[in-house]
């Protein structure tokens with residue numbers, strides 16, 4: 001099997017920190033019958049990992065060591081590129097593609113609309129790339145409107161899902177969505193998106209067996225071997241899209257909310273390239289796109305046009321509110337500054353406290369999971385049973401970290417939106433994001449230490 005998405009390079013992103021851990025991940029992959037791993041460090045990620053600068057060196061270092069220890073596993077260099085509007089405007093010529101092919105692995109803010117993903121695919125295709133959308137199941141707008149996946153594939157985009165999502169680790173809604181895609185062969189790659197030895201490990205065999213069992217060996221080979229081989233050989237992988245009549249229409253309101261959130265995260269990754277006027281124009285554009293996409297379908301519900309009216313009214317009242325607040329502002333400039341600083345502090349304090357309570361909740365849950373692992377270690381004598389029980393707990397830890405991260409993002413988007421809406425300084429969002437990153441890293445060190453003892 002070939003793993004086309006794995007964070008395996010030491011010390012470049014949120015993957016393994018040490019060379020030893022990277023080598024341990026290769027060992028896990030080797031024991032799982034994985035023959036090739038494409039290392040995909042995050043690039044342009046809002047967390048600003050150092051991967052971009054260090055990935056070449058770290059790749060060479062790991063490859064040299066790995067060849068001696070695990071000659072049957074071949075490492076390839078790639079990247080996972082976080083796409084923002086500004087990044088698309090200024091696409092560099094020398095992006096790190098997957099194994100030096102024309103395929104690139106791309107990711108987005110989780111709240112990004114399916115239509116925005118589609119746009120990015122168009123843009124990247126025009127630049128000569130073959131875009132592979134990483135973990136498509138993690139975008140809630142796409143999960144709500146799966147037909148967009150067909151649009152993405154018709155535009156030349158490829159679809160990757162994560163093995164653990166297939167196995168139900170992210171809930172029933174996501175595994176149901178994946179089954180919908182599998183039914184029409186709308187998935188091109190299944191990868192591990194491995195991050196560490198302890199959770200989110202580079203393992204594909206369980207997912208392969210699932211596909212073999214529920215579908216066929218041919219389908220499993222297609223997803224885990226022959227399709228990925230097209231990347232390694234830099235050969236074009238034909239995309240066949242089975243057309244279906246669109247049954248259900250989602251209401252327009254959800255995409256609008258998602259657009260607002262998406263703008264929050266998109267602006268997080270950029271240097272204030274979008275002001276609120278641009279933001280409103282973008283929301284309108286996104287809403288129009290959703291609308292035109294819906295008009296292609298045969299059944300446009302009355303409810304939707306009501307939602308559209310509601311949306312337009314909301315925009316109008318938003319315009320009116322900002323106009324009123326602009327006209328009604330009679331305070332002196334210095335008084336205004338003081339009051340703005342104090343407003344900004346109040347907003348920051350509110351979100352800081354939300355983040356703190358989330359952190360302590362996560363820490364409590366992690367502590368009990370670590371205790372449960374300890375208990376299993378001490379009470380389960382059968383080695384196979386012990387390993388399987390511990391594996392299940394490690395998966396729970398991985399899921400908990402994922403969920404926490406999504407919630408943190410969501411809180412930060414809300415904060416960014418609120419500050420922008422009030423015309424306040426947004427720099428505190430960056431500070432809180434950096435703090436979260438540090439806390440997460442310390443927390444991970446702590447529980448890994450506990451697990452190793």
Ligand SMILES: [Fe+2]
Nearest residue numbers: 005080134193
């Ligand atoms: Fe990833």
